[in-house]
Amino acid sequence: MEIEKSEQNKIEEKQKENWELINQGAEARIYRTIFYGKQTIIKERFSKKYRHPKLDKILTQKRVSQEVKCICKCRKAGILAPSIYYVDKETNSIFMEDFKDSITLKQFIFNINIESQKDLLNLSQTLREYGKIIANVHNLNIIHGDLTTSNILLKMEKNSLILIDFGLSYISTSFEDKGVDLYVLERAFLSTHPKSESLFQEVLDSYKKIVNSSKQIIQQFEKVRKRGRKRISFG
Ligand SMILES: Nc1ncnc2c1ncn2[C@@H]1O[C@H](COP(=O)(O)OP(=O)(O)OP(=O)(O)O)[C@@H](O)[C@H]1O
Ligand SMILES: [Mg+2]
Incomplete structure (x- = not known):
């Protein structure tokens, strides 16, 4: 008290x-x-x-x-x-x-009108940009540690994305650490945004095109994913 x-x-x-x-x-x-x-x-x-x-x-x-x-x-x-x-x-x-006039990607996704082609196109471009940013961050051997849709801000008028919340970040060249970073993001997507598998896939597809050693990282990501699924299904 x-x-x-x-x-x-x-x-x-x-x-x-x-x-x-x-x-x-x-x-x-x-x-x-x-x-x-x-x-x-x-x-x-x-x-x-x-x-x-x-x-x-x-x-x-x-x-x-x-x-x-x-x-x-x-x-x-x-x-x-x-x-x-x-x-x-x-x-x-x-x-x-202070990025005062920004909103989080989470808020942006919540505000999307799925009936609007313009909104969907905008969403797709934003997700691809997010994938590109994560790839560039990993190419610097930075593991963000807390990739979510709340830890990225969108400045609407400039259409730019700003990465924030690096409190769990560290430097590592490990493919597994990069894979875990992606897995954290996938879990965050699926728990925050219902039926968002395709949204995360867009981020991942764009990430793969830019990140160095893409094949090895994705292999590790899939391994971590399998371990995660096992843990979830066995409790
Ligand atoms: N530089 C900034 N400009 C504008 N808004 C910001 C900035 N930094 C943080 N925010 C706002 O504050 C929120 C929380 O910031 P941050 O993620 O760094 O802290 P946190 O302790 O991890 O909070 P949480 O546990 O809620 O994620 C962000 O989602 C964003 O809305
Ligand atoms: Mg945060």
């Missing part, structure tokens, strides 16, 4: 500083504010009370540094991800570019 109260106090303090809370995730809060005159998103990772304090501190700092490192690596290679303005190591907060 005490803990909840102090967490609540922290949120209220932030609101006084004109930080608007826009998302409360399992490990981080997202605020929107003005920082040095710029519209800014602040992603603040909070401590998990069930973890040992020392372990919690190490894990939280690791997530912050992984997120910053992988975002910067993507941006250097021309993959759209938020610019990093500032990192506050004391509060485990990343201050970054």
